[in-house]
Amino acid sequence: MPGDAVVKHVVTFGRVLREAGIEVGPQRVQDALTGLDAVELARREDVYWTLRQTLVSRLEDLEPFDRAFSAWFERAPTRRAAPRTRAETIRPVASFAGGGTADAEPADGQQTARGWSYEELLRQRDFASLTPDELAHVRKLIARAGDCRPLRRSRRLRAHRRGHELDLRRLVRASLATGGDAAERSFRRRTLVPRKVVLLCDVSGSMEAYARALLLFVHAVVGTGRGVEAFAFGTRLTRLTPELATRDPERALADAAKRVLDWTGGTRIGESLKAFNDEWGRRALTRGAVVVIASDGWERDDAALLGSEMARLARSAYAVVWVNPLKGNPAYQPLAGGMRAALPFVDRFLPGHNLASLDALAEVLTGIERRHAA
Template identity: 45%
Template sequence: MTVSVSAGLLGPGPDEILLAFTTALRAAGVPVTSDRSQTFLAATSVVGLDDVSATYAAGRATLCGSPDDLDRYDQVFEAFFDHRAGLPRARNASPPDRAVPTTLPLDDPAGGGAGEEEADDVVRAKASGAEVLRHRDVATLDAGEKSRLAAMFATLQPRPPRRRTARHQRWHRGEVDASRTLRASLRRLGEPTEIVWRRRTTKPRRVVLLVDVSGSMSGYADALLRLAHRTTTVLAARGGQVETFTVGTRLTHLTRAMRLRDPERALVAAGDAVSDWSGGTRLGETLKVFVDRWGRRGLARGSVVVIFSDGWERGDCRLLGEQVARLRRVSHRVVWVNPHRGKDGYEPVQAGVLAVLPHVDDFLAGHSLATFSELVEVVARA
């Protein structure tokens, strides 16, 4: 990376330029919060703006919240502080078209010829825009694409997981219902009669959703809450029950907000209820509060618990592992959904992820609508 930054170049207002750089990072998809911006200003005042490598390292240490932010940070830093193009660099007048690259022609060429025989052996296919959007990382979408994706959540059809109860119902096969068979025989004065069969009845199993809303998960929070709202609405219509919480620096119960029929109103109500958006990550402490308050009371007992988090824990990772182990003992199944799980080159190297992996039943990806579809199938079969 060839970057030239100097105090003279910044002029009389270096703080304004540095804050403009954080704004450019936020526009590029890096979840830069106000406290991170202030920390960045404090760090650059200590290392000095005349040291390019120190300024670059200070920004990476204070403004990046996950491994996915590092590449974007490098690109924005080089583009923003490149003296050959001016400071800051001007934005393009019109954004480039986000066309799906394809080598297939949009229309068949007019006329025939010898090329038609060769074309007969070629399968001409092109993915639709909706199908491409289903597999896109939701954190990289622009406002228009997010609006289209929000409408596509209606295609998800969650089904409630079911559990067997102590009650029985008459059935055409299964186990012999001795009492009913005997009563039927007595009504015929002891004559042999048709054998009556029975099976255990089932009822929907409760689903508990724990959504991480810390800074490193801010790019996925909107999509995850839309998924929670869709799951709550559909499962409630089918006799199921869904409880939704957010975790970050504190635990917030969002079930009442998620029960609103309109998804936009539900998200607004969730935004008003949650006070730790894009904050730190204290998963171990918040999970301990959840298990102490809700696990022992029976909300999590026998439930399918789904945790949406990237595992970036700022607290004690051993505490996080202990609380997930406690949660696993009282619940029916624990599913951990990591948005980075389905990306190329991902390795579970975070201390928080390594602490919880021995105690979860499923470790799934959760960065696109396609992975959300796989998740609802896993929950339905739990």
């Protein structure tokens, strides 16, 4: 074990890292100390690599680690990112998700009085025209609609009565009793498992009336388990999966709003998709996944980039679904440059302007097959 001074140094450094948001457990500190014992402390480079390899385990943490390392061991000032205060953008989201005071769910008696037709009415109403009161009520129904997940055949085999593959392990066991005659045959077959889903939600200004409802839907899909990734985009792409993994929709949406810096800003769909393809598509996140894009297709930039990035996306995805709230209007025609450029690569083109359309979306997602015509 290294000397006391080193131990103290490393333990304190662990605390500095924790403050920088890196998860450092006691086992890791232990490893770092054992590692330091094995290298030459005089070589700064070796100390750096040893600490980095024992204390950090993900790419995202490398940059904060480097900053902390140079601050701690070289006494250089750290440059801290300015704290972000987005109070004005957080509020509307929180209240929509049903903040404490805005809990305007109708009392029991009221609900019965309004009855089925009230709910049916809500189902058909455009999200943009709902009062805060009605929104609070719809919130639960959206969560129910979003509890959906496409399935795919797994490569794994499970015991099944009507399978096609012999379960040899069982067969041998059974044959022991009968002297080699397989009196009873057991089969296995491939099972169904959840398919990967990637959801990209437009939160730019033109989508303001729908973004929150759609994000609630996204939150519910994220809640169906592993293999779902969620992103928001306006002028830039923000990954929201960790924020939306929180069970409570109210907190999840508030956390998400804090992360998104360009809420109700402009739209650069092509740029955002490019960022997605470069960072996540290259890591094969989209391979075999159902990709859902919720956007009105108003592109501020050149639509050509959007088209080529959609082509890239469509090639690796299992199916691409585009949800456009404007399509809720029967008179809507996808004439805007962005939407027109994207449509050739879209397998299903659906509205998402009210509860009924989200239910329809859920149904499409559950039963989706490859390469439908839009």
